[in-house]
Amino acid sequence: MLADELAPKLGSSRISILATDLSKAMVARARAGIYSQFEIQRGLPTRFLQKYFQPDGLTWRIDSRLTERIEFRTANLLEDFGQFGLFDVIFCRNLLIYFDEARKKDILHRLSRSLAPDGYVFLGAAETVIGINQDLQPHAVAKALYVLKDSEEAQQQNRYQVPFVATR
């Protein structure tokens, strides 16, 4: 949805989106684009619901034009994911809660190595890197949003509004 909303600003930039989960069932569900009433009420702006979703019985189905542009695959984030390359934005929401501190540290370190110098990491609202990761720092404008600490590009980004956090 963000990529679609930002399309006019991004111009001819090629965007690739990789969506992963450990669970085959979750990946299949994401690929199918079916969301429960509860899920679409967790902060989705009404105008996005109207623009991108169709009711389907008791559930909601997302516009297939959005899912068609996403590569879905299973992956275990406890294993090396460096082969996926560098990302401009990483959403890793509500996953770290599953792990002990050593594993959180390991995942966050490897996530930060997979982030472009001016990239962003989104964690869940109740998650933080504070005390467990030295590579990332909170962004000035949004909770649960992080940028690289020692990157010149990230320092620049931290001074300004995030261009894409305008969902309401």
Ligand SMILES: C[S@@+](CC[C@H](N)C(=O)[O-])C[C@H]1O[C@@H](n2cnc3c(N)ncnc32)[C@H](O)[C@@H]1O
């Ligand atoms: C609480 S859900 C969060 C889903 C979504 N990000 C959200 O915020 O609604 C956590 C997800 O992490 C996945 N997961 C658990 N362990 C994992 C691992 N080692 N590697 C990748 N995904 C994992 C689970 O299968 C589950 O779908």
